[in-house]
Structures are given as C-alpha cells and as structure tokens.
Amino acid sequence: MELLLAIGIGVLTTAGVFLLLRERTFSVLLGLTLLSYAVNLFVFATGGLRVGAPPLLSGHVAPPYADPLAQALVLTAIVISFAMTAFMVVLAIAARHRLGDDRVDPPGEQVE
Amino acid sequence: MCVAAMGVVFVHRARFAALILLAVVGLTVTLVFAYYSAPDLALTQIAVEAVTILLLLLALYYLPQDAPPERAVNRALRDFFLGCLAGGGVGWLTWAMLTRPLDSISSYFIAYSLQQGGGANVVNVLLVDFRGYDTYGEITVIVVAALGVAAMLAGVKLPQRATDDSGRPWSLETSHLPLDLLVRLLLPLALLVSAYLFLRGHNAPGGGFVAGLVTAVAVALLYVGAGLAWTRERLKLSFRAVAAAGLLIAGLTGLAAMAGFDRPFLTSAHGHLTWPVIGEIPLASAMMFDLGVYLTVVGATLLVLTRLGDPVVVPAQGV
Numbered sequence A: 001m002e003l004l005l006a007i008g009i010g011v012l013t014t015a016g017v018f019l020l021l022r023e024r025t026f027s028v029l030l031g032l033t034l035l036s037y038a039v040n041l042f043v044f045a046t047g048g049l050r051v052g053a054p055p056l057l058s059g060h061v062a063p064p065y066a067d068p069l070a071q072a073l074v075l076t077a078i079v080i081s082f083a084m085t086a087f088m089v090v091l092a093i094a095a096r097h098r099l100g101d102d103r104v105d106p107p108g109e110q111v112e
Numbered sequence B: 001m002c003v004a005a006m007g008v009v010f011v012h013r014a015r016f017a018a019l020i021l022l023a024v025v026g027l028t029v030t031l032v033f034a035y036y037s038a039p040d041l042a043l044t045q046i047a048v049e050a051v052t053i054l055l056l057l058l059a060l061y062y063l064p065q066d067a068p069p070e071r072a073v074n075r076a077l078r079d080f081f082l083g084c085l086a087g088g089g090v091g092w093l094t095w096a097m098l099t100r101p102l103d104s105i106s107s108y109f110i111a112y113s114l115q116q117g118g119g120a121n122v123v124n125v126l127l128v129d130f131r132g133y134d135t136y137g138e139i140t141v142i143v144v145a146a147l148g149v150a151a152m153l154a155g156v157k158l159p160q161r162a163t164d165d166s167g168r169p170w171s172l173e174t175s176h177l178p179l180d181l182l183v184r185l186l187l188p189l190a191l192l193v194s195a196y197l198f199l200r201g202h203n204a205p206g207g208g209f210v211a212g213l214v215t216a217v218a219v220a221l222l223y224v225g226a227g228l229a230w231t232r233e234r235l236k237l238s239f240r241a242v243a244a245a246g247l248l249i250a251g252l253t254g255l256a257a258m259a260g261f262d263r264p265f266l267t268s269a270h271g272h273l274t275w276p277v278i279g280e281i282p283l284a285s286a287m288m289f290d291l292g293v294y295l296t297v298v299g300a301t302l303l304v305l306t307r308l309g310d311p312v313v314v315p316a317q318g319v
Helices: A003-019 A025-045 A068-099 B002-010 B015-035 B038-063 B073-098 B104-119 B123-132 B131-154 B179-200 B208-226 B227-236 B239-261 B285-309
Strands: B269-274 B280-284
Touching: A003 A025, A003 B015, A003 B073, A025 B015, A025 B038, A025 B073, A068 B038, A068 B123, A068 B131, A068 B208, A068 B285, B015 B038, B038 B123, B038 B208, B073 B285, B123 B131, B123 B179, B131 B227, B131 B239, B179 B208, B179 B285, B208 B285, B239 B285
Parallel strands: none
Antiparallel strands: B269 B280
C-alpha cells in the first residue's frame, strides 16, 4: 500500500506540474489544485499510514493511534488551499477582463 | 486516482470534462483519508471539494470554455519531462519516507490532549489549543484572501454572457422548482448537522472548520436552488461582517487568557457544563475559539462565492 500511495502522489505531482506550465489560466488552476492534493497527501503520509486507528481518545480505539499532528497540519492546509484557489480564480478572471485574453505569458514571449 | 489525474491532463482542453475528472481525484483523496484513519480530514476534504468545484464552475462561466490547441510541441515535451522529473522525485521521496522507521513527537500530544486540552479528538485539540497560534494565523489568511477577492472584483464589471461558446442561449430562469423545494427542506437539516458537527468537534470528528464549510455549502445551495433574487431578499447579512466577527471572537478568546488568567496568549481553560436535555457537554474556552473559526470560514467562503456568483450585488451595496 505504501508503494501504491507513493505512485499516486507521484502521478498527481507529474500531472500538476505539467498543467501548471500550460499557457492558459484555467489549466494552471487545474494544475494548482492537483498539486495541492499531492502536497496534502504527502504531508499526511509523513505521519505514517495506519488503518482503523483514528486519534480519538474515547476508549473505542486502542493505541497506537494514527499521527494527529500530520492530520492537524493537513486540515489547515486543505482550507488554506481552498482560499488560495479562490484567490487565483479571481486573479484569472480579473486578468482576462482587463487584458482581454487568458494567456499566462505576455504576447511577445511565447515559445514557438 | 492515477487514471483520473492523467485524464485531467488529456482532456484539459475540454474544460468541463476536466473539472468532472478533477472532482473524481478529490473524492479519491477523501477516500484515502477515510481509509487511513483520518475522519476529520475526510470530512473537511469532501466539504472543500464541493465548494472548490462550485468555484471553478463559476470561473468557467467567466473564462472561455475550451482552450485552443497549443502549437509548440517542443514546449509540451519539455513540460512533460519536467513534470515527470518532479513527480518521480516526489514519489520516490514518499516511498523512501514511508518505508523507514517512524519517530514522531505526537505521542506528547496524545498523552496530554485530555489532561490539558480537555478533548478526546486529538486533531481538534491540536488545532484549537496546542497550535492555536497557527490556526489563528490561518483564519487570518482566509479572511485576507476573501478580502483580496472582493478588492480585485471591486472595480470590475463582469461581462454577462447571453449565449455560450457554441451559440446556445443561457437559461435566465433563476429558480429551479424541484431543487428549490428540496433545498428549502434541506437547509434547516444542514444547519442542524453543522451545529452537531461543531458541538461534538472537541471529542469526535468534526469541529469549526467542517461545520463552517457545511453551513457555507448549504447556503450556497440555497442560492443555486431558490434563485439569487429570492435569497438576496431574505438573507440580509454582510458576509464580510461575519468573517470579521469570527476573527474578532478568536482573538478576544486569546486575549481573555492573557487578561483574566495571566496566562500566555490563547491558553485554553476547560470545564464541563451539564445541559438539561442533551446531557453533559465538555466546555472549553477552545470552544469559543472554534466558534471564531466557524464564523470566519462561513463568512469568507460565502463572500467569495457570492462575489463571483451574484454580480448584481457588487455595484449596488457591496456585500
């Protein structure tokens, strides 16, 4: 399972970086979202993977628990990345509205 | 998940299909969290997923729906190479990390969560107590991002389109009857669920973030189902004020620890309160902090969504 998760994170990162380098803003947004999934999963994985051991001290679950620190970090990261995405979306819309185009590169610098 | 992620790359020019595949990836991530014993994360991820997709759909309304093919093959090859390099590196790093023995500092938090934080859900106690500063900074970031969105859209009159890219007219009917009825029925239930999640957050999966997101999703659904005009008439609430109030409550909770009890900023106190019907509710000052988080998330999320989805509001009153 560790290998599977590692491959999954790798593929997400590959797709995210590829889309991040496209020349249209919406693709960049998609890439950013994929990349944030990959990063969240990576930080989550730093706590180790445990099945059926949520960190709730209510007596139903026996220790060892899954790592709560990594989970708390990722929880804030999820909400922050939503705020990030919202900001980028509006940046893209405002840029398209003011420049009349949704390219990321300035018109003179396009790679042929 | 891999298939869907690669699918997003292949169809990223047909933007609507790419968005649906993106949602598939997000839901798979939710399943991964749920499987590897992180119920809090799964709840948060699924709520954020709903809001993100709604947001990107709104973005599609203002951006072109299909991208022209890119001409430069060299560039695509180069980007693909870079992507593989990054993905391979990160994947290898993850695998290396997961196969090594793990020594974490979190046993400290597990040992002291009940004693010092007064809660059984260690993740939530970490958020509102041990790492309260961090969470305070985070909700500040959310408010700043939402205000940034409002500021960027302030001078812009977004173009309303009469037809889509292939010339079919947009339906201007704002309310959708079956959804409308369903949503009106659902709203009180959703609010109840969010209150439940909020109250039990300290001891079981839930908490301010998730509860805030559930409320935001419910209200957003109200806008979609019942129509913009209907909701605008009945919901005379400044989301900006809600977010600010949340930040203020969180900050004041922290200051109260300093002023009243002579402790460092954001130290939490806790006790148990017995309510007549419901039974014993553990009451921690962290609850007030969590309430601040809740209000901030609701206010900021809805501020962003209504700014984009309800352009009529923008010039008139400035929500």
